[in-house]
Amino acid sequence: MKSxxxxxxxSGGVTSVINATASAxxxxxxxxKKINKLYAGKDxxxxxxxxxxxxxxxxxxxxxxKLMHTPGGAFGSCRHKLKDVNQSKREYERxxxxxxAHDIGYFFYNGGGDSQDTSNKIAQYTKxxxxxxxxxxxxxxxxxxxxxxxxxxxxxxxxKYIATSASAGLAKSKNNSAPHIILLPEVSFNEKLFLKxxxxxxxxxxxxxxxxxxxxxxxxxxxxxxxGTVDSFGHKQLGGVAPRIAEIISNKLGFKxxxxxSDYLQRSARHISSQVDLDHAYAVGKAAVEYASSGExxxxxxxxxxxxxxxxxxxxxxxxxxxxxxxxxxxxNFISKDGFGITQSCKNYLSPLIQGEAWAPFExxxxxxxxxxxxxxxxxxRNFKI
Amino acid sequence: MKSxxxxxxxSGGVTSVINATASAxxxxxxxxKKINKLYAGKDxxxxxxxxxxxxxxxxxxxxxxKLMHTPGGAFGSCRHKLKDVNQSKREYERxxxxxxAHDIGYFFYNGGGDSQDTSNKIAQYTKxxxxxxxxxxxxxxxxxxxxxxxxxxxxxxxxKYIATSASAGLAKSKNNSAPHIILLPEVSFNEKLFLKxxxxxxxxxxxxxxxxxxxxxxxxxxxxxxxGTVDSFGHKQLGGVAPRIAEIISNKLGFKxxxxxSDYLQRSARHISSQVDLDHAYAVGKAAVEYASSGExxxxxxxxxxxxxxxxxxxxxxxxxxxxxxxxxxxxNFISKDGFGITQSCKNYLSPLIQGEAWAPFExxxxxxxxxxxxxxxxxxRNFKI
Numbered sequence: 001m002k003s004x005x006x007x008x009x010x011s012g013g014v015t016s017v018i019n020a021t022a023s024a025x026x027x028x029x030x031x032x033k034k035i036n037k038l039y040a041g042k043d044x045x046x047x048x049x050x051x052x053x054x055x056x057x058x059x060x061x062x063x064x065x066k067l068m069h070t071p072g073g074a075f076g077s078c079r080h081k082l083k084d085v086n087q088s089k090r091e092y093e094r095x096x097x098x099x100x101a102h103d104i105g106y107f108f109y110n111g112g113g114d115s116q117d118t119s120n121k122i123a124q125y126t127k128x129x130x131x132x133x134x135x136x137x138x139x140x141x142x143x144x145x146x147x148x149x150x151x152x153x154x155x156x157x158x159x160k161y162i163a164t165s166a167s168a169g170l171a172k173s174k175n176n177s178a179p180h181i182i183l184l185p186e187v188s189f190n191e192k193l194f195l196k197x198x199x200x201x202x203x204x205x206x207x208x209x210x211x212x213x214x215x216x217x218x219x220x221x222x223x224x225x226x227x228g229t230v231d232s233f234g235h236k237q238l239g240g241v242a243p244r245i246a247e248i249i250s251n252k253l254g255f256k257x258x259x260x261x262s263d264y265l266q267r268s269a270r271h272i273s274s275q276v277d278l279d280h281a282y283a284v285g286k287a288a289v290e291y292a293s294s295g296e297x298x299x300x301x302x303x304x305x306x307x308x309x310x311x312x313x314x315x316x317x318x319x320x321x322x323x324x325x326x327x328x329x330x331x332x333n334f335i336s337k338d339g340f341g342i343t344q345s346c347k348n349y350l351s352p353l354i355q356g357e358a359w360a361p362f363e364x365x366x367x368x369x370x371x372x373x374x375x376x377x378x379x380x381x382r383n384f385k386i
Numbered sequence: 387m388k389s390x391x392x393x394x395x396x397s398g399g400v401t402s403v404i405n406a407t408a409s410a411x412x413x414x415x416x417x418x419k420k421i422n423k424l425y426a427g428k429d430x431x432x433x434x435x436x437x438x439x440x441x442x443x444x445x446x447x448x449x450x451x452k453l454m455h456t457p458g459g460a461f462g463s464c465r466h467k468l469k470d471v472n473q474s475k476r477e478y479e480r481x482x483x484x485x486x487a488h489d490i491g492y493f494f495y496n497g498g499g500d501s502q503d504t505s506n507k508i509a510q511y512t513k514x515x516x517x518x519x520x521x522x523x524x525x526x527x528x529x530x531x532x533x534x535x536x537x538x539x540x541x542x543x544x545x546k547y548i549a550t551s552a553s554a555g556l557a558k559s560k561n562n563s564a565p566h567i568i569l570l571p572e573v574s575f576n577e578k579l580f581l582k583x584x585x586x587x588x589x590x591x592x593x594x595x596x597x598x599x600x601x602x603x604x605x606x607x608x609x610x611x612x613x614g615t616v617d618s619f620g621h622k623q624l625g626g627v628a629p630r631i632a633e634i635i636s637n638k639l640g641f642k643x644x645x646x647x648s649d650y651l652q653r654s655a656r657h658i659s660s661q662v663d664l665d666h667a668y669a670v671g672k673a674a675v676e677y678a679s680s681g682e683x684x685x686x687x688x689x690x691x692x693x694x695x696x697x698x699x700x701x702x703x704x705x706x707x708x709x710x711x712x713x714x715x716x717x718x719n720f721i722s723k724d725g726f727g728i729t730q731s732c733k734n735y736l737s738p739l740i741q742g743e744a745w746a747p748f749e750x751x752x753x754x755x756x757x758x759x760x761x762x763x764x765x766x767x768r769n770f771k772i
Contacts, residue, residue, distance in 0.1 A: 043592075160751055165654055165655065206429075243626060243629075258649055258650050260646075260648060260649035260650050260651045261628070261646050261647045262646060262651060263644055264551075265648060268551055269551065271550055271657065351750065354751035355751050364737065365546055365549065365737065366549050366550050366740070
């Protein structure tokens with residue numbers, strides 16, 4: 001098997017450790033005998049369609065190392081879902097044109113469920129079209145909703161951020177059991193029971209810390225804060241659940257409140273990334289290249305938990321066809337009886353994922369990040385209208 | 387001068403370093419020959435009015451040290467402003483009753499502008515009433531709006547949090563100049579100019595990071611997101627300026643957006659406190675007790691900047707009468723010509739305040755905090771209705 005070029009692309013919302021995966025893919029590709037040059041899609045798959053390919057071989061190895069502590073998406077990201085093949089072949093044909101023009105034999109796509117689906121479709125389409133490209137999906141999502149993998153890189157750091165912030169909000173005497181209430185997407189929101197619980201906690205503790213998932217919804221399926229808009233994956237765009245909950249509490253109980261929305265504050269918080277999460281993010285990137293180099297195709301590296309206490313793990317793999325478009329839900333035994341909290345089983349699961357404070361170098365008071373050249377290679381094809 | 391007991395109380399919104407001040411007040415009081423026991427007001431001045439006094443002498447010194455890395459208000463806080471003496475003497479009389487009952491000779495009040503005003507009034511009232519209590523105000527506010535002091539403890543850590551988060555949000559190639567736009571309370575919001583600037587930045591950088599002060603307002607004085615409610619100091623309660631700006635951008639320019647609200651996420655972020663800020667917070671607490679012990683009254687310790695580069699500072703003092711109810715504005719030469727950013731002078735001022743990463747010990751993935759007993763002393767007076 002002759003060596004070919006490869007493309008790596010980032011997709012969806014970034015995490016504080018997604019660039020650790022990028023760092024691993026680049027370092028492993030440089031070592032692989034099967035891979036010549038590794039290109040990165042500018043702004044994810046959009047850059048591939050536009051033939052905007054960043055030549056990562058121009059970056060020096062110290063900058064690639066710095067990606068380990070650089071939050072955000074080093075090459076840009078996007079939320080663009082390819083149409084179904086049966087609906088429109090146009091984008092797939094374009095991808096093949098780009099792959100052919102630049103002798104691409106490997107495609108690494110770093111994202112959540114939709115990206116795994118996309119990788120799987122491209123693997124199938126390029127094979128059917130007689131220009132087979134090895135496609136490896138690399139897990140990344142703060143939502144932790146990919147199946148088969150024990151957890152998704154990016155999630156552990158957000159869990160650490162939220163756990164630290166929520167419990168730190170009001171450090172009081174003795175039993176600081178904040179957050180007191182967690183509203184999960186898996187449990188239908190019942191306003192009456194919720195308000196009763198808030199009242200109880202405030203009576204006992206003088207205050208109440210509530211963590212709300214943006215996916216929290218009523219029994220009828222309506223989101224608590226349905227903005228009515230959809231993103232390009234066709235998902236409903238959410239936001240504003242915090243002020244909605246604050247409003248309910250203020251109107252019905254008359255309590256004072258503060259609300260915060262973590263959004264990109266949590267996604268970009270590399271200063272409080274979990275070391276275990278960072279290790280996972282690097283490991284799946286490295287494994288992706290190694291699997292591809294050893295002839296694997298249409299798979300996704302996964303994190304396999306070998307033991308919870310003391311924590312041990314290894315990297316495994318699963319076929320993309322099994323992962324694509326399947327959303328893992330929170331196990332029922334992770335949710336407390338009253339639906340407003342998590343069980344000891346859940347805490348046992350979460351605990352290893354937030355361990356370790358991944359050091360990041362600061363300079364002049366702020367985190368030092370990689371400064372990549374991100375130079376595009378010369379285009380060979382005509383422009384394409386997405 | 388015989389030795390007497392003292393009371394320390396926290397007021398207003400907490401910061402990630404307010405307990406460093408508490409730690410200093412407790413440690414210095416233990417050393418002071420003028421101070422017998424140091425009590426802490428439970429939930430600020432409300433606790434003093436309710437005769438709910440925490441006996442800090444029961445806390446061991448290792449827990450007092452742990453306050454250095456414990457965010458939030460260790461003894462609770464409140465937003466309660468005493469009425470003007472001419473309007474109602476009732477609360478002042480009650481304070482004197484409590485002070486007399488517990489042999490209080492010193493009062494340390496840790497807060498912003500309103501708290502300095504309160505301290506000043508109590509100093510005057512107790513003197514006039516023939517039971518003079520030494521009142522020292524200790525600066526604390528993330529708003530950085532107290533006069534005379536170079537900066538307010540609590541502010542530097544929030545500046546560090548925002549600088550790190552805003553610049554980390556989208557770590558791109560080369561010139562990462564985020565945040566690109568800052569909306570300050572000192573500059574009237576002009577929607578047309580703002581949208582023009584957003585368009586320019588997005589054209590050049592593909593994205594635009596905007597930091598908005600909750601105090602941002604229109605030319606007519608109306609806040610961008612006026613919730614129409616007021617807190618107990620009579621200040622308008624604000625919130626929701628981020629979704630408001632997002633809405634304007636979406637409606638007028640059609641751009642996609644993400645918004646976050648830092649609120650208590652920044653106030654409680656002890657994991658990214660500035661070392662300089664922590665040092666300041668400790669220093670003003672220590673100085674407060676030392677000034678009081680040496681016979682000073684009705685003053686506030688301040689941070690005096692001796693030099694910006696290399697940074698050096700010392701603690702000074704100012705009369706409370708000069709501080710009370712004066713809100714320091716951002717100097718005009720700190721604001722860029724177009725009003726959407728800060729000048730080099732401002733950056734020079736800010737830079738020393740965000741230096742150093744104040745280490746905090748983690749245990750099991752989250753910050754380790756002090757676990758105080760917070761035991762109340764026996765009441766001697768009748769109940770009081772606030």
